[in-house]
Amino acid sequence: MRALCTFILLTFCINGFGEDSDKRKIYLYLEGRAVFEEMCIQCHGKYGKGDGEWAKDWTENRPRNFREGVFKFRTTPLGKLPTDEDLKRTISKGISGTAMPAFGKHLRDSQYDAVIEYLKHLSRKWKDPENAAKPLVIPSQPDWVKSTEDREAKLVQAKELFTKNCASCHGETGKGDGPAGLQLMDIWGFPVKPADFSKKHYKSGDRYEDVYRTIALGLDGTPMVGFHGLMSEEEIWSLVVYVFSLRNNN
Numbered sequence: 001m002r003a004l005c006t007f008i009l010l011t012f013c014i015n016g017f018g019e020d021s022d023k024r025k026i027y028l029y030l031e032g033r034a035v036f037e038e039m040c041i042q043c044h045g046k047y048g049k050g051d052g053e054w055a056k057d058w059t060e061n062r063p064r065n066f067r068e069g070v071f072k073f074r075t076t077p078l079g080k081l082p083t084d085e086d087l088k089r090t091i092s093k094g095i096s097g098t099a100m101p102a103f104g105k106h107l108r109d110s111q112y113d114a115v116i117e118y119l120k121h122l123s124r125k126w127k128d129p130e131n132a133a134k135p136l137v138i139p140s141q142p143d144w145v146k147s148t149e150d151r152e153a154k155l156v157q158a159k160e161l162f163t164k165n166c167a168s169c170h171g172e173t174g175k176g177d178g179p180a181g182l183q184l185m186d187i188w189g190f191p192v193k194p195a196d197f198s199k200k201h202y203k204s205g206d207r208y209e210d211v212y213r214t215i216a217l218g219l220d221g222t223p224m225v226g227f228h229g230l231m232s233e234e235e236i237w238s239l240v241v242y243v244f245s246l247r248n249n250n
């Protein structure tokens with residue numbers, strides 16, 4: 001019986017990988033499944049639906065449901081799948097302020113590769129190359145970002161941009177309490193609150209580049225859209241600096 005099951009599973013895997021499959025992918029998939037079952041299902045659920053035992057009653061910051069193939073943390077445009085590096089960054093660094101742990105050195109490189117391969121089998125979206133895209137190259141920081149005086153001057157303009165484009169959800173002082181942000185839902189059907197910028201750590205990371213990425217490309221599946229193409233690089237950088245100026249560093 002066990003041999004039969006393994007045979008059926010392997011046949012399924014081989015077919016699942018299509019014509020350009022190779023043995024390495026099958027081993028990766030099987031190792032990835034083992035990692036997922038040991039370290040991820042408690043929250044993400046046996047079938048990756050985000051409904052694991054620990055998370056059943058959580059009302060916000062729920063574990064991702066991987067079946068939809070929609071990802072918040074990407075360097076790719078809104079609506080596209082993340083790159084392997086994006087997934088690795090999230091899994092190794094975790095998501096601040098949520099239950100998503102930073103796996104760091106708890107996983108070996110080969111285990112990262114394996115669990116990433118496994119995640120790609122949880123949604124059909126990964127099979128269509130149309131859903132893949134090149135990552136956005138984050139433009140380098142303008143010179144004024146490095147000078148305290150120039151930064152202060154930019155904040156005046158940035159505040160205006162923020163009031164016009166962001167305050168409705170994030171609130172005038174960036175505490176996540178804007179009138180339009182009170183009853184937002186994500187596409188998975190759960191409430192989601194606009195980020196509170198006075199927090200010490202941000203979900204997408206604590207470097208200026210991480211916040212640039214989020215403002216430019218948005219957090220898919222949530223009302224946080226991307227502003228790439230709608231604002232100039234200079235404007236996005238000024239908002240990055242503005243967001244950090246709201247951080248409570250005490």
Ligand code: HEC
Pocket residue numbers: 035036039040041042043044054061062063064070071072073074082087090091095098099100101103115203
């Ligand atoms: C203790 C609970 C918990 C465990 C264990 C856990 N996660 Fe998560 N994970 C979460 C939560 C909660 C989120 C969503 C946070 C959010 O949306 O802001 C998340 C989000 C993610 C995301 C982000 C997807 C996106 O939208 O960009 C990835 C990738 C991920 N988890 C992978 C994993 C993998 C792989 C494992 C196991 C090695 C794992 N998680 C284990 C709770 C957990």
Ligand code: HEC
Pocket residue numbers: 072162165166167168169170180181184192193194195201202203204205211214215219222223224225227239243
């Ligand atoms: C329609 C409401 C809405 C508007 C308008 C909006 N946001 Fe957001 N934003 C959100 C929500 C909701 C989240 C949290 C999503 C989550 O946690 O999954 C968020 C998250 C963020 C984050 C991520 C913070 C972190 O912890 O990593 C940044 C940065 C951000 N917004 C910046 C901005 C800026 C700058 C603007 C204006 C240019 C803006 N947002 C406009 C709703 C909005």
